[in-house]
Amino acid sequence: MVEWVKKNKAWTIAIILIFLLAGWLRADFLTSVKHTVSHDTKYYDEMVHRLIDKGIYAYKEEVSNARVTPGYPLFMAGTYLLADALNVEPYPLIRWIQLLISVATLALIYVIAMLATRNKWVAMLAIIIGAVYHPFIWATGAVLTETLALFFLMAYLAMQLYAFRTQRKRDAAFAGVLLGLTVLVRAEFLPLFVPLYGVFLLQQWFRRRSGLMEATRSKWEVAKKVVLLGVITGLCVTATMLPWWIRNAVTLHEFVLTASQSNPFKAGTYPNKDYTDKIVDPTGLTQDEVAWARIKAGFTQQTWKYVKWYTVGKLEYTYNRMFFGSGHEPGFTVYPKGHNFHQLIVYSSLIPLLFLLWRWRHPAAMLAVVIFIMSLIRLLFVPEYRYNFTVMPLFIILSSWLAVYLLQRIKNAVRRGKAA
DSSP: OHHHHHHTHHHHHHHHHHHHHHHHHHHHHHHHSEEOOOHHHHHHHHHHHHHHHHOOOOSSSSSOOOSSOSHHHHHHHHHHHHHHHHTSOHHHHHHHHHHHHHHHHHHHHHHHHHHHHOOHHHHHHHHHHHHHOHHHHHGGGSOSSHHHHHHHHHHHHHHHHHHHHHOOHHHHHHHHHHHHHHHHHOGGGGGGHHHHHHHHHHHHHTOEETTEEOOSSOHHHHHHHHHHHHHHHHHHHHHHHHHHHHHHHHHHSSOOSSOOOOOHHHHTTSGGGOTTOOSSOOTTOOHHHHHHHHHHHHHHHSHHHHHHIIIIIHHHHHHSSOOOTTOEESOOOSSSOHHHHHHHHHHHTHHHHHHHHHSTTSTTHHHHHHHHHHHHHHHHSOOOGGGGGGGHHHHHHHHHHHHHHHHHHHHHHHHHHHHO
16 A cells, blocks of 8 residues: 555545545535524434433434434434533534545545546546535535435445455455445435345356356356355345344334334325325325325326326436535535536436446446436435435446546547647
């Protein structure tokens, strides 16, 4: 490592400057605005005080429940205890810790970009964009799950891509632990490793050798190896989640896989979030029964409206706008037209995504798999633009890949023109 730094002094200095810029922008944001405390943050605050003072883990209630996963509440509880020991307010301390987490996430984005594209210029451009991208800055001021969830998700993806490269059991195990921690903060990522291993198996089965598709080992041997790694990852996810499951079984006398929060599945059945829609009479029905009845009635009675909502409608609602954190005054921006920049990142990524459908054996295909799977999951539930936050680093990497490719093509064209 030391030798690499000595040989790449300019590159190392550039990376350090990017991280210093990211830290300074986030610190400037935290200290120059008044932060809005959202309703969710207030509920978390009540929950943490209840946990510390009474030993009761309960969200929005006075009796024990499992309405939210324990990752972020426990992070807050630990910070509250530290703030009490330091005799400081907990919210500012949480924000400063999230600043450090946000900057550390940039290092993980760099690693993912290198593992996926094998191009240092793509990795460099990705962290430059990540350093100044408004939602990544604003989220540090929000006492919400986003910053911590993004860190763990990027750590998992970096480790998972590395495990695919090494095919070592310990790397697969570590990836499982990191995914378990991610799920304990944001539950929707639980099934992510299954399709990733599925695509990895196909990549190993149909690897190209000298322009021909051939395998150095039999498909059965390859499958055994990949399945074993997947099982190890799954077992480590289970081991990480196990204390939460045991707590729910002992305290609540029921099995709760992730959380028992209110039903976003039902809320997602209202096209354009028009909750005045009375296509189904909910009297006497459970939330799930209402949801399925609405889907059945919607796709039969208002077919085009529901088809549009469950495809482009929800995707546009999720990805077209950027996450604004929990709010702040006055406004804080690094560059103008932030909304347009966000859209440029998202829509320019469509070109690499389409390319990866053709070159699905490429390591970067794993980024496309994550975006595709998480988008499918979003289609099932109520869409919120805050849900795009955790996959935006992948869009940034893909758009950076496209930008570097185009710049290299332009550079080569200019050289050929001069040579002619």
